[in-house]
Amino acid sequence: MASSRPARKSVVLDATSADTKTRILDAAESLFMEHGFEATSLRSLTSAASVNLAAVNYHFGTKEELFQAVLTRRLDPMNQERIDLLARLERDAGGKAMSCEKILFAMLIPALRLARDEKRGGKNFLRLLGRAYADPAPFIRHFLSAQYAEMIGQYKEAFLKALPQLSRHELTWRLHFVMGALSYTLAGTDAVKLFAQMTAAEKYDDELLLQRLAPFLVAGLKAPPLAESRKLELVSGE
Amino acid sequence: MASSRPARKSVVLDATSADTKTRILDAAESLFMEHGFEATSLRSLTSAASVNLAAVNYHFGTKEELFQAVLTRRLDPMNQERIDLLARLERDAGGKAMSCEKILFAMLIPALRLARDEKRGGKNFLRLLGRAYADPAPFIRHFLSAQYAEMIGQYKEAFLKALPQLSRHELTWRLHFVMGALSYTLAGTDAVKLFAQMTAAEKYDDELLLQRLAPFLVAGLKAPPLAESRKLELVSGE
């Protein structure tokens, strides 16, 4: 039988809590988040999930496919929610331009809902997602690229209408910055304390985090495009 | 003798190009960037550097210490440059408040200089750094936290003066977002194509990247703090 000692210090799921596939996904979500893909062994993962070592290969094929399954389980519904929410807002607007804020909120709200829903992985999953964005493994990058393509495409069109002063090219860059700040921020656990010693009073709270992030990102998106004249100033010595 | 075949497809350094320690650091910088810390083996690293396998442990102790040495070599001078540049600007301003742009540029310029200096690792190192920010390994997080503490502290004080409408707490968050967008952006290699299909005409260019990032971040920093009244709107369904 599988040892019932924790992998390191972490959770061991009750053997009766759910079926094998779900227990594996739950343990993988937690361990991949904590240690990353490469540093998480299938042995620690299966013992945390209280399943046999071979169960991962039986149910998912390989470790890589398991990782993709972990992401898909939460990501597909969240991105679909984003697409649906944007479509509804566009219908409500009746062809008129929407505000930049509204579009951005439509992106953030499904993430916020997911973060608050412990049954869907909650904060754990968002942090895992933030980490996955920065993982150098090609299979992860390609997978995420495919998962996000449709959603990002739709939002890019919406933002283009809301921010007519931006070229498509400029907007592409800014959406990149937005996703960067978002994923980096969500990935932070202890990392929040990296530069900031948070007061113990205000504990880590994803909702509050997104509320602070939103005005920052809206202002960035609305910023005037870089003037030609400023370029030299940046690269000169001062 | 060490095999002279490349680790995967990558560079093999000329055995006479530099001393052993430097060759190891150079190969490590490149491979850690490409594959991440866990996924880079000392065997592929030492063969790419054309040194004996045991040389890493002899010169650096452990793989973790090697990683820290790779970061320290570039990071210490860059952050010192940032601190010095800020101090000079503050002296020039003679106690009067500096503009937000100037402070941010003082942060970005040393990074830009490093990116353009191939002898100091260039773009490779900045991408490695961006990846390191998102790595879950505790020893990396603690190391970076210590490396950045002084620099971030100085800039926080400067920004506080430049942005008096922000509370210290609010600014802490915004600097977190700034570092997020910056590191995520710098970490992108192929990742730039993640959401954006860059035109072949405009090839990847760190200088241009920072020029686009700067106005985005300045606008975000200057954004008015989140009004109480908006909070509910974000968390409600629409």
Add this chain to the structure above:
DNA sequence: ATAGAATTCAAACGAGCGTTTGAATTTGGC
């Protein structure tokens, strides 16, 4: 030229890795 320190080297160590196997067990339709 030579002693002693520093470095390089081939080889091995023990451990952990992802995956496979084939038998044992459980499950579900008839």
Add this chain to the structure above:
DNA sequence: GCCAAATTCAAACGCTCGTTTGAATTCTAT
């Protein structure tokens, strides 16, 4: 109640990992 399919299981396979070792070699100061 039974048989076949699905699942679980212990064990092993082949491989790679970071690190250590002790001898061989190179460097340096006298």
